[in-house]
Amino acid sequence: MIFTPFQMGATALENRFAMAPMTRSRTDQPGDRPNAMMAEYYAQRASAGLIITEGAPISPVGRGYSLTPGIYTQAQIDGWREVTDAVHAKGGKIAIQLWHVGRRSHASIAGETPVSASACKHPDQVFGPLPEGGFGMIETGTPRAMTQADIDATIADFVQAAKNAMAAGFDAVELHGAHGYLIDQFMRLASNKRDDRYGGSQENRMRFMLEVTEAVANAIGADRTAIRLSPFVTEGYPEADPEITELTLKAIEKLAPLGLAYLHFSENISNYTEMPESYRAQVRAIYPHPIMVAGKYTLASGQQMLEKGYADLIAFGQPFITNPDFVRRCREGLALTPVDYAAHATFYGGGAEGYTDYPEAV
Template structure:
């Protein structure tokens, strides 16, 4: 089943393999523009039924990792257009992940003080400029609480980024609502201690995310809009005990909208109870994607049980550009070893576009 075609709404996918979003930090500077190396990298992996790009910041203040490709300037749009043209020329489909990191940033990366629902910092490290030069992991800065003006501007930034993505030729967008970034920061009590209509009870904490989704779907269509969530994967503030319950309320509200898919990031996969997956399926009849160290066998098992429609693979796609073919033909996979991990962030072609194709 994992090798069979799948209709994602009206978008035909060649198979049910998805390349998960992974930060690689290989942009052209200045301006954080998608590079020619990125064109080659994504084109090499077009055998996936669907590619989801690395997170693309929707504005300067949205960025929390240096050298990541934005989607808010014309130069960035033009760079992404070369990527989508290459993937489409090779028969692939591609969504861009729209990203706002919120408090998981530093002024040296974002160009200003990071923002969050509340002015609450937690210990966290992100990829940014080092005092001695170059880039590496640095401590995040103190965020400031978002004003209503900030909230309105951020919703507008998400919407404009989605419109920009359509101009760049993407098949759709995935909103990054997982892993302790801004959208999830509004959901969690540990990061959202507001006293206005965006804080307090669960309905209020859902408000910002729902407003973003409504704005984006109004601009580009629900069938081109997807959402990633991680209710059982703790972000920088740890695991929020209310998040699974809140997620079920959220997906029930999303079900009638007709989104392209719901993407459940499970980390290692073992922490997500089967009962939650069943409840998710009961409340959400649209396509469900799962990611979390899946293998060919465990991914196929999820499809067989009807708890997912698409399986996202992360690191195996880094070291195996032709992952789908290798799995189909039973060929050995290039492992993700220490040498591969050393080239995850930044650099050039080494560990990026130089992996062999069988």
């Protein structure tokens, strides 16, 4: 079933494999511009039914990791056009993940004090400039609480980034609403202490996510708009949120009428609990549109999710790093090149080594 075509919103996919979004930090400097090496990397993996790019910051203050490719300048749009053209030339389809990290940043990366739902700081590290030079993991800064003007401007930034993505030739956009980033920060109790219409009740805490999603869907079409959520993952927080799974179900019910391209669950990373099958059944009961899952899935476990009807697309992350022809290897039963965790330094930053130099199977 995973090898069969699938109609995802406005986009026809050759199969149900997705390449999950993975930060690789390989942009040209200055300007965080996508480059020819990135175009080669994504084109090598174009046999996936859908590629989802690494997170692309929608604005300078939305940036939380150095060397990541933005989608808010003309140079960045032009760079991404090289990427989408390369993927489309290989017959692939590609979505861009739109990213605002909120408080998971530092002024040395964002260029100003990071922003969030509230001025809450928890221990956390991101990839940024080191005092002694070069890049590495640094502690995040304390954010300032967003004003209504900030919220309005950020929603406008998401909309403009989505329009920029269409201009760059992307087939769809995915809003990053997971992993403790800005959209997620509004949804969780530990990072949202607001007493206005964006804080307090569950309905208020999901408001920002819904407004961003609706605004982007209205701008570029719901069938080209998706969102990623992670209700069973605790990342960027000291402990799990007692209400996030319930809140997420209520939010998904409100998202359902939009008819998004897909709803993407990130699972089984960082600090997590297993998503219960009962929860998957609840989601499917209230959400009839395409669902994607990601998080250490194998070909067998992915097939099982499809057969049970809990998902329509299966996203794979690290296997695509070391196996550019991952889909073919799965189809033909060929051995996979394992991820070399000793070479983990090549995941973030650097050149072609550990990026575009993995060979296809012979």
